[in-house]
Amino acid sequence: MSVAPARAATGPAAAAGVLGVEALTCRFGGVVAVSEVSFSVARGEVFGLIGPNGAGKTTLFNLVTGLTTPTAGRLRYQDRDITGLPPHRIAALGIARTFQNVRLFGELSALHNVMIARHVRTRSGLVSGVLGLPFARAEERVTRQRAMDLLALVGLADRPGEQARNFSYGDQRRLEIARALALEPQLLLLDEPAAGMNTGEKRGLSDLIRGVRARLDLTILLIEHHVPLVMDLCDRIAVLNFGQLIALGPPAAVQKNPAVIEAYLGDEA
Numbered sequence: 001m002s003v004a005p006a007r008a009a010t011g012p013a014a015a016a017g018v019l020g021v022e023a024l025t026c027r028f029g030g031v032v033a034v035s036e037v038s039f040s041v042a043r044g045e046v047f048g049l050i051g052p053n054g055a056g057k058t059t060l061f062n063l064v065t066g067l068t069t070p071t072a073g074r075l076r077y078q079d080r081d082i083t084g085l086p087p088h089r090i091a092a093l094g095i096a097r098t099f100q101n102v103r104l105f106g107e108l109s110a111l112h113n114v115m116i117a118r119h120v121r122t123r124s125g126l127v128s129g130v131l132g133l134p135f136a137r138a139e140e141r142v143t144r145q146r147a148m149d150l151l152a153l154v155g156l157a158d159r160p161g162e163q164a165r166n167f168s169y170g171d172q173r174r175l176e177i178a179r180a181l182a183l184e185p186q187l188l189l190l191d192e193p194a195a196g197m198n199t200g201e202k203r204g205l206s207d208l209i210r211g212v213r214a215r216l217d218l219t220i221l222l223i224e225h226h227v228p229l230v231m232d233l234c235d236r237i238a239v240l241n242f243g244q245l246i247a248l249g250p251p252a253a254v255q256k257n258p259a260v261i262e263a264y265l266g267d268e269a
Contacts, residue, residue, distance in 0.1 A: 048234035106165030
């Protein structure tokens with residue numbers, strides 16, 4: 001398998017931040033979904049975002065990826081202001097995501113689901129593809145091999161031709177991760193990747209996320225409700241409640257924070 005990192009290896013302690021969230025606010029009419037939230041994500045980090053349902057976590061993901069425009073505040077990605085950029089430009093800069101609800105093309109094969117996602121990294125257009133020009137054919141071969149490598153990385157190398165709808169829920173989640181990785185991101189956002197998984201699948205997912213970070217030298221921002229997975233996997237955690245940031249720090253400190261226990265963790269703490 002030949003999936004190579006996109007840049008030189010760095011670690012969570014690296015000084016340069018990949019993502020900067022600065023007083024970010026998002027209102028929908030009279031509802032404040034995110035209220036003046038600020039934090040930064042260091043290069044190489046697995047950064048967790050947790051909180052009760054309705055806390056603003058997915059809205060924050062939508063703000064980072066351009067699906068929603070902030071009411072106020074700024075977003076910086078690798079020292080570049082990306083506030084308000086459309087999703088395709090943000091994806092091209094190196095930010096990819098999965099969604100809370102699986103959004104695969106069910107009738108297409110696993111391989112083609114991953115290949116489609118590479119459109120922002122290819123240069124041949126419709127005409128050159130239809131005409132079968134040498135450049136387009138060469139690019140197609142590279143795209144296919146890259147997709148096969150990513151299927152191998154997520155443990156699906158033996159099922160490239162199978163329709164996505166026939167995969168188990170856990171394997172569909174893995175396929176979504178492979179599709180997001182096809183964009184060759186440097187920042188990967190995972191929205192509740194363990195949702196619907198059994199205990200064994202969650203353990204496998206945790207190992208997969210660690211492996212993906214190490215192999216591709218990624219920075220990962222993770223929303224997840226399964227507290228043991230978050231506490232075991234993340235370097236730091238931010239906690240949202242009613243759109244506000246109520247805690248930020250390493251898992252052990254967050255788990256003992258009285259405001260977090262009251263708002264979210266309860267007996268799980």
